[in-house]
Amino acid sequence: MKEVVYTRAAPEPIGPYSQAVKVGNMLFISGQIPIDPKTGGVVSGGIKEQTRQVLENIRAILEAAGYSLSDVVMAFVFLSDMSLFGQFNEVYSEYFKERPPARVTVQAARLPRDVLIEIAVIAAR
Template sequence: MEKQIINTTNAPAPIGPYNQSVKTGNLLFVSGQIPLDPVSNELVKSGIQDETHQVMKNLQAILTEAGASFKNVVKTTIFLTDMNNFAQVNEVYGSYFTGDYPARETVQVSGLPKGVDVEISVIATL
């Protein structure tokens, strides 16, 4: 099965040897996004809720570039450096979906790129 690379300038450029997303068949695999503002290239550091909103906006930009939306998301993975932030992240995350929620796991990790507190990746159908 062929794969198609999908990137957008409306989300942060990759900071390593990967792409923002890869489409294969009717599936879209979106790399983990961190709270990096694509315009200023600065990290959002004004609290976990603002950070999570930026992550979701970055994901949304990539989904849009691929012709999808959060309605197409079937699986997400949330990485947190502190599980005490779970409720606040969950509240923001949930506001981007309309009730038909995807499958998900949330895990606490010891560190994330650029020292951020949250990273989220998604898989969507097209």
């Protein structure tokens, strides 16, 4: 059975998609960009600030579904420029210290709202 997950602690979807969908023990979180859920605007700053906001948005969705960052098994990362990879990794590693999930990181030609990063994840329990 498919269950849609929604929380006001993460940004409203900007299109026809759910923040996350739970199927069995799996949680599929849609791509999150660095939008502050309180203001609806893109956070100011560079890749570190944007990465932190994206991961906080993901954490909020995970928690709304009863999961945590430790349940993330796969991450799909889209960067506007691979030259940002090192700075992104610094922040990412703060959130996934032990037993990090599998990950794909690619450079995207353009991301929504011209942000620097978008991340989608899959979690399982």
